[in-house]
Amino acid sequence: MIIARSRQELQAALDTKRGSIGFVPTMGALHIGHRTLIEAARRENETVVVSIFVNPTQFLPGEDLSKYPRREEADFKICELSGVDVLFYPDVAGMYETDEVRVCAPDVRGFILEGASRPGHFDGVLTVVMKLLNMVRPSRVYFGKKDAQQLALITQMVDNLFMDVKIIPMETVREKDGLALSSRNVYLDEKQRVEALKLSASLKEATKMVMQGNLDAEKIKAAMMNLLQPLDVEYVAIVNRQFESIKEVVIGNTIVLVAARVGTTRLIDNVWM
Ligand code: AMP
Numbered sequence: 001m002i003i004a005r006s007r008q009e010l011q012a013a014l015d016t017k018r019g020s021i022g023f024v025p026t027m028g029a030l031h032i033g034h035r036t037l038i039e040a041a042r043r044e045n046e047t048v049v050v051s052i053f054v055n056p057t058q059f060l061p062g063e064d065l066s067k068y069p070r071r072e073e074a075d076f077k078i079c080e081l082s083g084v085d086v087l088f089y090p091d092v093a094g095m096y097e098t099d100e101v102r103v104c105a106p107d108v109r110g111f112i113l114e115g116a117s118r119p120g121h122f123d124g125v126l127t128v129v130m131k132l133l134n135m136v137r138p139s140r141v142y143f144g145k146k147d148a149q150q151l152a153l154i155t156q157m158v159d160n161l162f163m164d165v166k167i168i169p170m171e172t173v174r175e176k177d178g179l180a181l182s183s184r185n186v187y188l189d190e191k192q193r194v195e196a197l198k199l200s201a202s203l204k205e206a207t208k209m210v211m212q213g214n215l216d217a218e219k220i221k222a223a224m225m226n227l228l229q230p231l232d233v234e235y236v237a238i239v240n241r242q243f244e245s246i247k248e249v250v251i252g253n254t255i256v257l258v259a260a261r262v263g264t265t266r267l268i269d270n271v272w273m
Helices: 007-015 032-044 072-081 121-136 145-160 183-187 190-195 197-211 217-228
Strands: 002-004 021-026 047-052 086-088 140-144 166-170 232-239 255-262 265-272
Touching: 002 007, 007 086, 007 121, 021 032, 021 121, 032 047, 032 072, 032 140, 032 166, 047 121, 086 121, 121 145, 140 145, 145 166, 145 255, 145 265, 183 265, 190 197, 197 217, 197 255, 197 265, 217 232, 217 255
Parallel strands: 002 086, 021 047, 021 140, 047 086, 140 166
Antiparallel strands: 232 255, 255 265
């Protein structure tokens, strides 16, 4: 595995490779969710590139940028063992200069749900993904459905800006008890870890209601809110794949999402139906 710490080193590494490139952008603190993306990239491409970059522009002032988990040594091992060919590990100076051109998230879809709770977050996400895609120039790029709105907005960016890359959405990987894997789960103590299960439990309840034929979005949201108590819920939402709010679940075109704080840790989860 080649570790490239600058754009020049990345370019030199890629110059030695032939064929399709599968790319998995991450912020590190790698877990099985990330590994599933890397394994899919490994199966489907000749060369696999993973980036690890805790992108400062997607954190709002007061968020967890400085304490975001960093696990350089373990992450390098995981990448090596997963068959990654090139690990791109740039520093902030190698990614940004001051007074830059940036990508702006769309006015509506970029500023609802996650974008309402974290205004500006998606501008940072789209900007860094654009930079990374331009540097790696992959055939396929892998994103988790766990970050559903991020996936939708990146898909829209690729579409709107006529970019030439295939986006591969990947299912959310969960612990046995249902908790969606997240680098932020390490912030949870034992009691909070149990409370955090309310997110996936509320989504299971939504799925159960839909399977029983209860398609009314308000009723599903009310049942979820009930189960989420006493967590500090930021939103419960039911949208279509375009992230438009819907009154009735349509199987095959619905995403149910939840964001809540467990202690000071902000968690998100969703289910696609
Ligand atoms: P992050 O390091 O949190 O920025 O995530 C990097 C990529 O891994 C994103 O595309 C995420 O959606 C994806 N990811 C994070 N958690 C999971 C999970 N539990 N299952 C599947 N993919 C995930």
